[in-house]
Amino acid sequence: MIVEAMLPAARERLILLGDEAPLIDAARLLRDLDADLVVVRSSDGLLAGVITKTDVVRQISQCQGASCMAAASAIMTKPVVYCRPTDLLSDIWSVMKERHLKNIPILDPASRPIGVLNARDALEALLEELEYQEVLLRDYVMCVGYH
Secondary structure (H helix, E strand, C coil), X not given: CEHHHXXXXXXXXXXXXXXXXXXHHHHHHXXXXXXXXXXXXXXXXXXXXXXXXXXXXXXXXXXXXXHHHCEHHHHCECCCXXXXXXXXXXXXXXXXXXXXXXXXXXXXXXXXXXXEEEHHHHHHHHHHHHXXXXXXXXXXXXXXXXX
16 A cells, blocks of 8 residues: 555645744644644745644743744754655555654655645554455455455
């Protein structure tokens, strides 16, 4: 299975913010319970970085004076682990697991964000694929044939 199969759900998770937007805008976007990651893009629409709830809390806990009005680009995480629609989902899941990532951006060939892959969604898809293969193998062994 490739990442492209996950694009419908990944597009719904995509939250974009310009790199010059203030931190408060990122905090507002992350206020939603389902929002875990804001993808920051440059003025030309390319991936610039990501901001998580942890990044916002870290910045606010240390803010004094003008730093409270920091731009998204000042606190975003970069470089970013990302994937492409043509990547194997199992490979991306391995990277997510190894690096303890809940979400990673999906980029088109021009490096523009087109979605956010969630670890739970990826794992569910991989398990469904494995269960289907198990059913096919069982049916084959029992001489039922393929579906």
